[in-house]
Amino acid sequence: MSPRRKRASRDGAIAAAFKACAKERRSAFIPFLVAGDPSLEATPDLLRALVAGGADVIELGVAFSDPIADGPTIQRASHRALAAGSSLSAVLGIVERHREELGVPIVLFTYYNPVHARGVESFAAQAADSGVDGVLCVDLPPEEGLRELQPALEERGVDSIYLIAATSTRERIDRAAAASNGFVYYTARSDVTGEREDLIPTLAREVKRVRRRVRLPVAVGFGISIPEQVEEVAKVAHGVVVGSSLVRLVEENAAEADLAGRLEHRVAELTAPLRG
Amino acid sequence: MKVRTPLAAAALEPDEGGRYGVYGGRYAPETLMAPLEELSRAYDKLRRKRTFQRRLNHLLEHYVGRPTPLYFAERLTEHLGGARIYLKREDLLHTGAHKINNALGQVLLAKEMGKTRIIAETGAGQHGVATATAAALLGLDCVVYMGEEDMRRQRLNVYRMQLLGAEVAAVDAGSRTLKDAINEAFRDWVASFADTHYVLGTVTGPEPYPRMVRQFHSVIGSEARRQLRRLAGTPDPDVAVACVGGGSNAMGLFSAFLGQRDVLLVGVEAGGRGPELGDHAARFSGGTLGVLHGARTLVLQDEEGQVVGTHSVSAGLDYPAVGPEHVFLHDQGQIEFTSATDQEAIEGFHLLSATEGILPALESAHAIAEVTRRAPGMEPDQVILVNLSGRGDKDVESVLEYDAASGGDAE
Numbered sequence: 258m259s260p261r262r263k264r265a266s267r268d269g270a271i272a273a274a275f276k277a278c279a280k281e282r283r284s285a286f287i288p289f290l291v292a293g294d295p296s297l298e299a300t301p302d303l304l305r306a307l308v309a310g311g312a313d314v315i316e317l318g319v320a321f322s323d324p325i326a327d328g329p330t331i332q333r334a335s336h337r338a339l340a341a342g343s344s345l346s347a348v349l350g351i352v353e354r355h356r357e358e359l360g361v362p363i364v365l366f367t368y369y370n371p372v373h374a375r376g377v378e379s380f381a382a383q384a385a386d387s388g389v390d391g392v393l394c395v396d397l398p399p400e401e402g403l404r405e406l407q408p409a410l411e412e413r414g415v416d417s418i419y420l421i422a423a424t425s426t427r428e429r430i431d432r433a434a435a436a437s438n439g440f441v442y443y444t445a446r447s448d449v450t451g452e453r454e455d456l457i458p459t460l461a462r463e464v465k466r467v468r469r470r471v472r473l474p475v476a477v478g479f480g481i482s483i484p485e486q487v488e489e490v491a492k493v494a495h496g497v498v499v500g501s502s503l504v505r506l507v508e509e510n511a512a513e514a515d516l517a518g519r520l521e522h523r524v525a526e527l528t529a530p531l532r533g
Numbered sequence: 534m535k536v537r538t539p540l541a542a543a544a545l546e547p548d549e550g551g552r553y554g555v556y557g558g559r560y561a562p563e564t565l566m567a568p569l570e571e572l573s574r575a576y577d578k579l580r581r582k583r584t585f586q587r588r589l590n591h592l593l594e595h596y597v598g599r600p601t602p603l604y605f606a607e608r609l610t611e612h613l614g615g616a617r618i619y620l621k622r623e624d625l626l627h628t629g630a631h632k633i634n635n636a637l638g639q640v641l642l643a644k645e646m647g648k649t650r651i652i653a654e655t656g657a658g659q660h661g662v663a664t665a666t667a668a669a670l671l672g673l674d675c676v677v678y679m680g681e682e683d684m685r686r687q688r689l690n691v692y693r694m695q696l697l698g699a700e701v702a703a704v705d706a707g708s709r710t711l712k713d714a715i716n717e718a719f720r721d722w723v724a725s726f727a728d729t730h731y732v733l734g735t736v737t738g739p740e741p742y743p744r745m746v747r748q749f750h751s752v753i754g755s756e757a758r759r760q761l762r763r764l765a766g767t768p769d770p771d772v773a774v775a776c777v778g779g780g781s782n783a784m785g786l787f788s789a790f791l792g793q794r795d796v797l798l799v800g801v802e803a804g805g806r807g808p809e810l811g812d813h814a815a816r817f818s819g820g821t822l823g824v825l826h827g828a829r830t831l832v833l834q835d836e837e838g839q840v841v842g843t844h845s846v847s848a849g850l851d852y853p854a855v856g857p858e859h860v861f862l863h864d865q866g867q868i869e870f871t872s873a874t875d876q877e878a879i880e881g882f883h884l885l886s887a888t889e890g891i892l893p894a895l896e897s898a899h900a901i902a903e904v905t906r907r908a909p910g911m912e913p914d915q916v917i918l919v920n921l922s923g924r925g926d927k928d929v930e931s932v933l934e935y936d937a938a939s940g941g942d943a944e
């Protein structure tokens with residue numbers, strides 16, 4: 258393990274990124290892509306485009322054969338990525354080669370089974386060595402995560418990020434907040450991932466309910482896809498996550514020579530409201 | 534014989550996190566955690582309630598047709614020349630398979646919880662038909678997710694569900710079979726839990742499904758035990774055999790015999806075309822520990838933790854994971870697992886049809902295949918109890934296709 262990675266998780270790169278945004282009095286922008294879509298070779302360029310467009314933290318999706326929390330867009334992307342040879346090992350390889358160059362924290366967004374298959378200890382060690390800053394397992398709630406993956410990640414200074422949902426009770430919010438480092442992720446909809454016309458009307462109230470109980474930054478995602486929505490969510494959240502609409506852009510422009518340029522342009526549009 | 538579903542029995546429950554040792558648990562997206570907690574609470578409250586038990590048992594007796602007979606298969610016994618073979622006739626239940634025990638229990642529970650809509654996944658179509666039936670009976674809306682490949686091979690059941698007023702939603706993702714139908718049902722439920730109950734059809738999934746589904750099926754084993762005492766002079770067989778898809782009919786039968794060292798419990802998985810990964814659904818020989826559909830259990834997967842395709846001639850066994858309690862009980866030495874290939878199951882199908890005049894479901898035919906291997910080596914005073922989990926009418930077309938392709942048995 259390189260000394261660069263040896264750091265207390267409480268003030269890791271993710272916390273630092275949120276602090277830097279707070280200093281600029283703005284929310285962090287957190288784009289999501291599925292690693293390996295449309296190909297493993299294309300992914301580094303796309304990640305560079307995210308950063309160039311204004312990403313503060315990157316959520317890098319690990320494709321899984323059975324993505325039960327994802328809608329059609331990310332399902333198709335996962336399928337394409339797997340067909341293109343993507344896997345947890347391949348994603349760790351990409352992070353290892355490009356994390357330093359990219360210069361922004363990377364959170365792996367994954368289902369638990371690929372991590373479990375590798376073995377949590379071996380995964381945690383490799384994630385830390387590769388420069389992964391945080392890990393969010395969609396189907397690993399704190400009661401399971403605290404017993405299994407979290408101790409291994411913590412020992413190596415990799416942040417664990419847990420989801421909070423509209424259905425989360427107060428106890429569950431507290432548990433997720435206590436277990437997370439870096440930030441917590443509030444899912445703006447009780448639904449699978451995907452683009453939606455409108456935000457739910459109670460979102461601001463819901464996010465405030467969570468913020469009152471949580472000391473960490475609160476990022477909000479699920480169903481956010483256009484600049485107007487980014488602007489709206491940024492009023493109440495420390496971070497805004499956009500996934501499916503970027504994934505769809507990659508899908509629709511996969512054959513274009515300037516795919517990365519188009520992605521960067523779109524991210525710049527999405528981050529514009531944050532820079533005011 | 535009165536119908537008594539042993540719902541309140543507390544034997545061998547998982548811990549409060551739904552764990553059987555290191556298996557099981559509740560690995561679900563956060564949005565579903567509170568609904569799952571609510572389901573656990575509602576189930577624990579209702580199963581102890583007399584009025585709920587009475588209502589369920591009344592419907593099981595007068596609507597579903599319980600108790601099912603235990604039948605001494607004399608001609609099959611003679612033909613194989615060994616142990617006496619008894620068939621637990623779940624195939625005679627309304628809708629034709631054991632699945633209705635659980636479907637009716639869960640739909641009743643959903644109604645008590647104030648839900649107005651029911652969703653389910655189905656592989657062979659039997660769980661879908663059973664759920665659609667219970668929803669029709671209790672006046673609830675019903676959507677059944679089914680893989681396109683399964684819709685093709687079980688098209689009669691698709692139409693049956695539609696006749697019962699259910700919507701059958703085609704799933705064209707992945708392998709287009711049971712696993713993908715479960716994915717889609719979870720996706721629906723994440724957005725619909727407020728008015729919708731998800732009736733999972735087997736002993737897999739997050740807590741409380743494995744223990745709840747098992748308990749609704751435990752009536753199979755408790756009846757069989759009482760019937761064996763009368764018919765065979767002993768409540769305990771030497772061997773009890775059941776096919777294992779997710780494992781619900783097997784858990785239902787085995788639950789009455791757990792902890793009895795003199796009863797050998799044998800689960801039969803789908804051996805498919807052969808032992809190559811992707812050609813079968815035999816988790817105990819080809820699976821590794823994983824987390825799928827809410828539980829930690831044995832999963833057929835590659836080294837990167839991607840779930841692989843499965844194959845079985847029987848849609849109901851064509852699934853890459855198995856109920857977590859089975860894995861736990863296997864570790865404890867309480868259940869032995871074996872498999873039967875497509876070919877052996879088809880032979881079992883023909884044998885039971887010809888010797889007893891009973892067409893078994895292709896799932897159940899896997900259990901028959903194991904009996905044909907095991908019975909001849911046993912003594913004539915020994916007893917084999919077999920769960921005949923369903924009837925084979927739905928499979929006649931598949932058997933016809935199989936036989937035509939192999940130039941075999943079809944006459």
Ligand SMILES: Cc1ncc(COP(=O)(O)O)c(C=O)c1O
Nearest residue numbers: 659778779780781782849896923
């Ligand atoms: C007749 C029959 N038996 C067995 C099964 C397999 O399920 P389980 O292992 O849960 O009993 C099915 C599933 O569709 C079925 O229809």
